[in-house]
Amino acid sequence: MKRWLIAFLMLLLGRGQKPRQLPPPDPVLDAEPPRSPGSELLVVVLLLGAAAAAIVFVVVYALSANTQLLGLSMGGALVLLAAVFYVIAKRLVPQAESDEPYPQLIHQPEQEEVARTFEESASRLTRKRLLVVAAGTAGTALAVAVVTPLASLGPILDTDRLYRSPWSRGRRLVDAAGKPLKAGEVIERSLFSAFPEGADPKDLAAPIVLVRVEGDDLDLPEGRENWAPGGIVAYSKICTHAACAVSLYRAPLNEPTAPKPALICPCHFSTFDPAKGAEVLFGPAGRPLPQLPLEVDGDGYLVAGGDFSGPVGPAWWGVRKR
């Protein structure tokens, strides 16, 4: 009890006394005189501005969530913070540059030791080459085995699927809404899109373009004389260059100075001549658009006269040229 009292007394007496002053340690950084308080006040103002902008962001979010105001307030808050740190960097922290040596680049003894550790670890082996060959065999076989399940990702050997097409003789042409297309609806100087009736319009081989070639311009390749009833020609809409839809039709209105009519793909501007079996006039496409033979049925509707003249869309190694 007495010891407790003394301890308590000492504590009371000791209170309020300054701890003994240690001599100040050497500064780590070179001392620089303080700047005028203006910069510090600027930082305070900027910080309060950032706080205000952040609050505005929350308020805007709660009220209208207007995208412009949200961006302005949050972006503004961050830009103000950037300004804060800029002022701190340029005005408030010590500006002394320092230097240090670039690290040592070569550790010759350690390099030597590392190499020798491995070499000497293998010093008891007598059939090194055989082991390396065996290990290489195991490693290669295992690597092949590990990547084999990736083949499940796609039918890598079934490339015949690339040739499939929903078009066949007698299949009617319908527009995007599914309405059958009459030959009379295909007017000159305009481009029409069509799909096989009942097929998936997202199939790459489904969409075709139709144009009516004017007068006696029609000059289709041999064997396609009956493919264009009334001058209406149909081609796959998928560009043979890079699979975009050929959706531009350059139909001159001010002949004869204008270039001749052409089907154009807007991706890389491959340009095809609809009068000549869609042969390539310009641009990167390497082969014509496949043509779809057309017929008109008894009711005046357009129907396919068969499948395309060649594989649809972009080419691959080993595909038939036409």
Add this chain to the structure above:
Amino acid sequence: MIRGIVRYLDERSGSAPLIRKALRYVFPDHWSFLLGEIALYCFVVLVATGIYLTLFFEPSLHQTVYTGSYEPLRGRTVSEAYASALDLSFKVKAGLLVRQTHHWAADVFVVAIVLHLVRVFFTGAYRKPRDLIYYLGVGMLMLAVLEGFLGYSLLDDLLSGMGIAIAYAVALSLPVIGASFAMLVWGGPFPTHAFETRAYIAHVLVLPVLIGILLTGHLALLAMRHHTQFRSERGTEARVVGYPAVPGYAPRSLSLAFATAGVLLLLGGLVQINPVWAYGPYEPGLSTNGAHPDWYLGWLIGALRLVPGFDVHVLGYTIVPNPFWGGALFPLLVFGFLFAWPSLERRFSHDYAFHNLLDRPRDAPWRTAIGAAFFTWVGLIFLVGSADRIFVELGIPYTWQIWIYRVLVFVAPVVALFAVKRVCDELRVNELHPFRGMTGAVVVRSPAGGFTEQRRRPDRE
């Protein structure tokens, strides 16, 4: 309080010496050193905004009827991916801000990386002992371009759908394995539902993690080898001079970080980007004129447009389809050159030494000239991608432009090579700054009374 935290950490990890060293780590100061940092901060913004977006986006091409608030598309059958992108933009509060900020950040990310690459190339910063850092950086550029492409392709809008179709054509065009490779990646003939989920997991997990790994290596090696610097009075091959991390450099870098994030959010809020509702959903049978990808794919669309129309045929069968040249071989050459350059230069200059000091571009005239030729070549092909816009704006016929470019891509790099070599040699002799250099000559009168023109500026060594 600071003392307490440091003690806590040190007693548990023994890291006080390490922290002390980190605080004194010296950052040389030059504006061009900030480009890499901007890319880093863009990546941080991308990860943060990207995580938010995944919480609302539905990576599925299953068809659904759009019933959201965007009137022109209501009632239209679209994919869940496209519908969720619209809801993210119109229904989710702050969703559009985050989406647009993410998109802007991706564009600025690649800009910063490319400018950083140009800086590193023309100052020789990639030389030993930093060539490994450079390879990691070029690798990140490749990944960033792919990551960006997959990212905007997820939305299943018409514009990006056309881009995937082109990517499919390029995959098909690869020699020998093309068809199998495309079947593997897409899981069947284009278009497929499978591609969406694959692109999604690649975009939100695989590629960001890969970029993160390369980034870690990039920064760790940089920290180990220290930053390069230009020669100065105190800055030599042996000593690096600059602001210490604390107190000098940390606030500077924080300022840049907040400025980057702030500008990206301002862009995201105020400047519309990729308005997918205006493009409509993708259908293979639809396309739109004036379609351009994000800028960092401009060089590839330019190359695809530039190549003359031919496939390589043998006996009526196609061997090498056209998209291979512009879509596969061209990027292979570009990145092949970038990867090969440091060892090529070592081989021809026989300079196997360590370099901590940067060259000014003129100090290595052949490197600068070859680099100028290379970037002129890639830059021209990038411009080809905008030829259709030039036609619309200036009326120069598209076909003329393409023929002019077909000549220029061979002529301009050669011109650039010799012109830049000459400029470097002149600058080296005269020691002038190319932009703010003195244009007059210094004439000195000798004690004997004669006048001579001084070739070197008096204030240089």
